[in-house]
Amino acid sequence: MFFRLTNIFKGILSLFIKDLERKNPEALxxxxxxxxxxxxxxxxxxLAAHAGLAERLMSQVRKQEAEERELHARTTAHLRAGNKSxxxxxxxxxQNLGRELEENRRQLAQAExxxxxxxxxxxxxxxxxxxKIEALKGAINDLRMKTAMAEMNEMAAGMVSSIGGSxxxxxxxxxxxxxxxxxxxxRARMARDSMDxxxxxxxxxxxxxLADQALADFAAKEGISLPGQEATPEAPANRSMGGSNPQSESQ
Structure with a gap:
């Protein structure tokens, strides 16, 4: 019974985690x-440890090669000098060093x-x-964009239905x-019609x-005839002033 309950709990937890992964692919x-x-x-x-091993083998090979050259020279010198022992x-x-050197060279080649x-x-x-990560990033971005577009389309469809219903x-x-x-x-027309x-x-x-009278006075003063009005002749001067009366002349 406990095992079955454990399996149920694991199944529920697995579904919960899977749902979280679906909702948050970026986090995953x-x-x-x-x-x-x-x-x-x-x-x-x-890899660095293996490279270190290869470097140690290479250093050992170089050391043995130098020792081989030195032993070869000594053997040749003793043989020419007659020191057979x-x-x-x-x-x-x-000879032993040659075998070791050959083995180390083989190991060095394998290590390299x-x-x-x-x-x-x-x-x-x-x-x-x-x-794969870049492809997943592109797929997630495309998923987000399509999800957003679907939500916008659903929202637009809901707005159309709502507006149509209202x-x-x-x-x-x-x-x-x-x-x-x-x-x-x-009301505006009634107020306009009732205005006196x-x-x-x-x-x-x-x-x-008053404006016409002021204009006429100004024109008369300046001796200007207004359109549609003839110029008014000035009154004749008093004949008795500066002239002689004919009757008086005849007397």
Whole structure:
């Protein structure tokens, strides 16, 4: 019974986690990227250790090659000098050193080949993982964009349905606005018709008459004839002034 309950709990937890992963693919992708970085770091540590082993083998090979050259020279010198015992001992050491050197060279070649293969495998694996990650990033972005577009389309469809369903309300609102506008226009017309314009017209005529009179006075003073008005001749001077009366002359 406990085992069955444990399986049910694991199943529920697995569904919950799977749902979280579906809702947050970016977080899962970031976790995989972090795991990839850790794997690369661990692989690089192992590769560095292998490279160190190859360097030690290379150093040992170089040391043995130098020792081989020295033993070869000693053996040759003792043999030419007639020191057969010393030459034999050096020849034996040279023979053993040759076998060790050959083995170390073989191990060095294998280590170098393994290092190159590991380096190539790392580059290929990292390139493949990065390519997959970039493809997943593009797929996630496309998913987000399509999800957003679907939500916008659903929202637009809901708005259309909502606006279509509120047609009666809009019609009633339009009727109320038209009724208020008509009443306001009627009140404005009634106020305009009830306004007493006689006094205003009288005042306007008075102002026009005063303006015409002022213009006529100015024109008369300046001796200018207004359009539609003939020039008024000046009154003749008094004949009695500066002239003689004919009757008086006859007397």
């Amino acid at each position: 992708l970031e976790l995989e990227q972090e795991n990839l970085r850790k794997q690369i770091a661990n692989f690089n540590q192992g 010393a030459a034999a001992q050096n020849a034996l050491r040279l 080949e393994t290092y190159q293969n590991l380096t190539k495998a790392r580059e290929v694996a990292v390139a493949a993982a990065r390519s 047609g009666d309300t809009l019609n009633r609102l339009h009727e109320m606005v038209e009724e208020e506008r008509t009443q306001a226009a009627g 314009m006689s006094e205003v017209n009288l005042k306007e005529a008075e102002m026009d008459a």
